[in-house]
Amino acid sequence: MSLDPASMAVKAASSRVGEPPLLELLKVTKQYPGVTALDGVDFTVRSGEVHVLFGENGAGKSTLISIVAGAIRPTSGALLMNGERLDLGSVHEARSKGITTVFQEFSLVPSMTVEENLVLGAEPTRAGLLDRQAIRAETRALLKRLDFDLSPTALVGDLSRAEQQMVEIARAFRSRLSVLILDEPTASLTDREADRLFELVAQAKADGVGVVYITHRLREIERIADRITVLRDGHYIKTIAASEADEETLVRLMTGRAAGAIFPEIKADPKDVALSIENLSTASGSVRDASFEVRGGEVVGLAGLVGSGKSEAVRAAFGLERVVAGSVTIAGRAVANPTPRRALDAGLLYLPPDRKNEGLAMMRPCRENMSLAALRLPPFAWGPWLNRRAEAREGMSLARRMDLHPMRPDRDVEAFSGGNQQKVLLARSLTRPVAVYAFDEPTVGVDVGARVAIYRFIKELCESGAAVVLISSDLPEILNLAHRALVFAGGRVQAELAGAELTEEAVLRHFFERRVAA
């Protein structure tokens, strides 16, 4: 392992100050084709502190913890642990150094039991065979120490999301810890379980563990944070002590770009109701008795935390969630038992947030992805035949309109950057007549340039008289683009805000209202 002069200098500098920090990231950059996810970010974790990472979706938090966890390698920059250069090749290697991560996406094997998962990869053995007694004893002791009410023999696949989260956390506490990374660990926990987690974090802190904690919840920051580092668009913004972190400061740091430069002014000209959802409830309970209307010529923002029902309400209207009660009316037409095809034919187009899983066929050319929703319509359809000449022509004109870069609609989607892939998805909305456009997290994982293009696109649609539903976890997007905003929590519409009422504070207040109401 060689030390380059730069890191030697830094090492010297930090040792002059005193103890080197437990973990230190120096000018860490991570580039993906077309996107810089992290741009020269510095970050330190001291022993015995809880350091909160704060920022919008796509700000680079996940990339940063993936680097610390050993899941991805930085393009450039250095990682230091106790002043020593660290070169992590895998999660396993990071774990052997005491860096343990609880990812948001679980790394559990659903077909195995709780105890099997807890010892996975480091099973106690006797004479080369699994020592089942030792596994059982160790699991019981661990669950007892953590005070988690879990059966060691339960199948993980049968557990609730919260229980799976507890298994994941328990696994982190099994190993020798020096750095613990928690990525929104309370997202699916009940208050009692969350309280228990905070106690565990406090205990770990007292043992000298450095905790990196990602959360969007201001209450949690107030409760456990020592320091907070804010990231935005892959850049390091600032690190502040918890004592100086009030809601206003954090939100300003998180979103503090010059809003006017990015967000266009959209003229509101509300016309007839284009989408009307009344008393809608889904079978899964993700939406409960939600009602709202969207008119042509306006942008309506749907805000709320992940799982609040903001996305699910529109997905249900589009036929992606099973509806048990309520009605959906699209452009004056009642749509009973919605399916994507029926909803599209009635005039509702929903573009999903997850381009890879729900949006695009990555190995097919852009133009085929663009025409996908309009294969039954002219100019693409010619009886049962496909008019490929027209498709090529339309593909090219859509690529020009969306400013696709590079301007090659004949190339496979996977060859394009995230932002340009998003443009391909958006282009799909121009291939058929649509009364209501629903964009779900349209700017996730998208660079600023593409973001501006997407906002301009939304403006053009709205000002041409269409109704636009903007579902977003990115508050500034809602605040700057939407004429009205509906705040969802617990599957219900908590508030409708418009005009002067539509402020950060007001929206955020309703994010958390569920707890007061419940």
Next chain:
Amino acid sequence: MSIIPASGHMTPASAAVVTPRPAPSGQKLKRLFVRLGVLPFLLVIAVCVFSLMAPNFLTVGNLSNVLRQSVFLTIVSMGQMMVLLTGGFDLSVGTILALSSVVGATTMAALSALYPEATMLVIAVGCLAGVAAGVAIGIVNGIGVSAFGVSPFIMTLGVSSIGFGIALSLTGGTPVYGMPVAFGNVFGFGVLLGAPVPIWVAAGLIAATWALVSWTRYGRTLYAVGGNARAALLSGINTRATLFVVYVLSGLLAAIAGMLLTARLDSGEANIGSSMPLESIAACVIAGVSLRGGVGRVGNVVLGALFINLVQNGMNLARIESYLQTVVIGLILIAAVIADQVRLRYVADLRS
């Protein structure tokens, strides 16, 4: 080229090793490989090797023989390709071949005993019966996969066993004779405009498949469902109907191949077609059809099927014993898949 182990993590040392920059001519070959896939290279190698091993390999007579032998596999591969495009498999194509052969032959034999005069009618009804049997299996596959969500692997494997059992019990395991002589004379050995009838049939089916896959809305839905089933659903495509129809089409094509083979053998046999699932999937995979769905071209698959028959023919001429031949086919299939993985890595290299 440095091969990175598929599993396990890279050590810092191995990550630091820089892949040596290939010579310009190597780079050109690499680009050609990325663009064309492995099949042209395999074809060139096979032709070179066999023409050295067997002097009568590279003759017009032998090559037209290969063409005639390829008819059955080519037709079956057309159906297999469409199923693969949706991200599925059809392991029951062999059984469909056998069942259609047995049903068609039995029908013809029975009818021609009753109406020895009405030859054309007997042939027509017999062919229809055989094809209907294949389509019926396709319908069962289609219902299982599209309506009940059974994995294509299990569904077609199970159906394959069922169909094979039915074909055997219909015949008691012995060949069915007694079809009108005209059937074999026309569809097995007939010549039309200088080319054997089976080749005309195959050419027509290839053209029809190409038109369906490349130029119709239905064909596009095959690619869309295989490329991303959720995206297809969200775009208003009836993904279930797409899946159902594709298994019926595969059954239809395999059954036609079964009837042609029956005409060629002049008997209905329950034991034909057992190598078809492997060979048809091999033909597609060698031709660059992705097992994950969404990628594949008709022209390449025709070449893939020809290639497999070419290799078999070459091995026969070179007097390689038949047991070894199946070993070679298996090796080629695996080598083709490995080559495709390497190609994907090159694609990523060239991009960055």
